[in-house]
Amino acid sequence: MTAQRRAVAQVLTGNNLHLTADEVFERAGQVLPELSRATVYNTLNELTDMGELRVTSFDGGLTRRYDPNGHDPHHHLVCTVCGLVQDVLPEQDVPELPRRDRRGFELHDAHIVYEGICTDCRS
């Protein structure tokens, strides 16, 4: 655990926001100015491989964001204007997919994406 990795991890943990690699680079760079982009990418990928982070994209792949909550299943609340993503704890069960719609898939997971406009973008 080096200073660089700690800086990256600190930026991500403790919030339920999904940041882009660039946002992580900016925020971590305020704490550790000599941090390079390559190290941010390397660290994000390592954390992803370790299962701490999950990579998400809710705008059709245009921007990649890192979900700090890699372990617990949860839903997502997405602003279609600014791209803001927040986690939502599941309180109700997701409707099961009827067998005839499964097309032979072996299902592992199901999550819901709620799309809307956040308060900032509405004002």
Place this chain on the structure above:
Amino acid sequence: MTAQRRAVAQVLTGNNLHLTADEVFERAGQVLPELSRATVYNTLNELTDMGELRVTSFDGGLTRRYDPNGHDPHHHLVCTVCGLVQDVLPEQDVPELPRRDRRGFELHDAHIVYEGICTDCRS
């Protein structure tokens, strides 16, 4: 409506698969060999702007795929191994997000992503 656009549109319509730009280029190129990549991209973007297509990405933004069904709301069935995506018609209502979890968002849409392994990848 030119021959190139028709070739691109034909590849996409009539199935519920989500193809990548490259897959569209390959398949349309079998019908119209002089088709260029730039034209495929241009056409896909135009169809997307028109609302005929929707751009999706279910692998964290690594690959971008085009959903031929841009109009009707539907869910998605995704193979986490090969990336195959299929549409699923909604038969049950998506659980509503409790007001206290909405964080001031004005909600427009909710859809479910079912993840699993397809028959091909299991064998």
Place this chain on the structure above:
DNA sequence: TTGCTTGCAAAGCATTTGCAAGAGC
């Protein structure tokens, strides 16, 4: 002719990689 579309090649952008220098054990 006029305007829109195509195809090539070049540019752009986010991400990854190679490699030499540096930090930690």
Place this chain on the structure above:
DNA sequence: GCTCTTGCAAATGCTTTGCAAGCAA
């Protein structure tokens, strides 16, 4: 000293753009 990490710069891969040529009205 040896290994792993960093940072720069170059390379990659997908997508977009500029521009000259081509086609349609």
